[in-house]
Amino acid sequence: MFNDKSNDNMDVSVLLNQLKEANKQMGQVVETIDQISKQTHLLSLNSAIEAARAGDAGKGFGVVASEIKKFADKSFLTAKESKTIINNIQTKANEVIAVRTADVAYDTIDKIDRNLFERNCDVQAWATFDAIKNCLCTDDSDRFKQATALMKNIVDIYEVYYDLYLADLDGKIIATGVNQQTVGQNVSNEEWFIETVKQNSVYVTDMYYSNNAGGYTVAYSCPVRDNGGNTVGVFSTRFNWTFIYEIIDSARVGTTGDIFVINKNGVVIASRDRNGILKDSLMELEAVRKAISGDLYGYSIEKDRSNKMKIYGYAHTKGYNAYKGKNWSVIVSETID
Structure with missing residues (x-):
């Protein structure tokens, strides 16, 4: 149903680690420059002291010591600026990855919404089929x-x-597609039956x-009408949740990352x-609290349960067409610690 294209591009985790390693190497170079600056500054200080002791004979050496100090000060300032850069x-690299994780989360929840929108249409269409209506309306x-x-x-x-x-208005199942042992069961106390009859619409x-x-x-349940x-009854389907995993598995998540679908209470319903x-x-995650509060799209950088620093991108359902969604969200993480 969905093609996995995760190998088309280099793993984002690999790219992130390569960037971190390059930054580490740059940092080591800057540290070396910093050490040289400190040693040069010390050398200029000692030279100035010796020039002062030498009196007039050391004036020329004092000028050299002063220039060395200027060079040391400039090198030290450059090293400090390099660290900031x-x-x-x-920081910017993390922000780029963060935006990407939010994009993946948004794309994933959108695919889920579109898939479940079709399921929402299915039950409404099938509830109008003659064979379904006749089962409740004829002898x-x-x-x-x-x-x-x-x-x-x-x-x-x-x-x-x-x-x-297919259930009648008393809540008795009168026909099924697969499990015939359920025929005759009373479902009048089941949520799907109660709410469909109560709301007189798709539930x-x-x-x-x-x-x-x-x-x-x-x-997905829909009233059957004469x-x-x-x-006159309720027609209900049972969607196989494993098909959602085709969407989850095709998401562009790195090898050190993860992806979750959560319900309106923040509980994991797919991983x-x-x-x-x-x-x-x-x-416990700020990203999750923002998502379930209705924030449609965003990210956070925070620690997970094992105290690792991670980027969390999130996206909240906005439904698709007539399907309003169930207030679910998708959370995508990438490790940066």
Whole structure:
């Protein structure tokens, strides 16, 4: 679905480390100049003392000592200015990397929003299919068979869904696409069913683990209406969260960097190493607090839990078209310590 182009360009971490090494070498050269300046300054001081002791005979040597001191002072000032320039180069380099991490975060959340916008459209379209409506509105003897066949076909074609469910207004599942053992279950107490009926419109859950689906998912649910516009049931899909990882894995993140998708509470719902899902909170990070507060785009430079200095770029969802998003954010980090 998404192509990984992370090898097209040199790893940003490699470039950053090369820049840091070059700056380190420049710093060592400046330190050498600084040491020479100090030694020269000491030499000029000793020379001035000896010239004073020599009286008239040492006047010429005193002039030389004075010039040496001027040279030492100038070298010392140049070394100090060079240190400032080197620090500025490192600061600007970090800022460039920071902007880049924010760009990667923005691009990633945008791709996720666009993908989930399609899922939002899917459920609304399928809820209007005749086989789905007839299953709730007619007494045809084969209505359940037809609905099941359609839903199974949809799952096979689209591939990004674990399963599809059709429930009547009592909350009883009357047809599914894959797991037929769920038929007959009562879901009237489930969030997705309650909110869809209550709001009488499309309802999208946050990411969660579904026992029926057997994996992490997002449920998209839509009212099913008869020809008179009356709600007669709920059609619901279970998006396979693993497809989000195709987006995560294609993000241009360096080998010493990382990427996370977090929910509105700062809890990790996707990560490059797949660890800490729905368990780890990143709320201790300033970047995360800014992101979940609704700040659409930015970065911070701060220490992580292991006290390493890192750059954190972040981007907050702005949704896509009619899909408003779930207040998720993407956080991208690069190590600079």
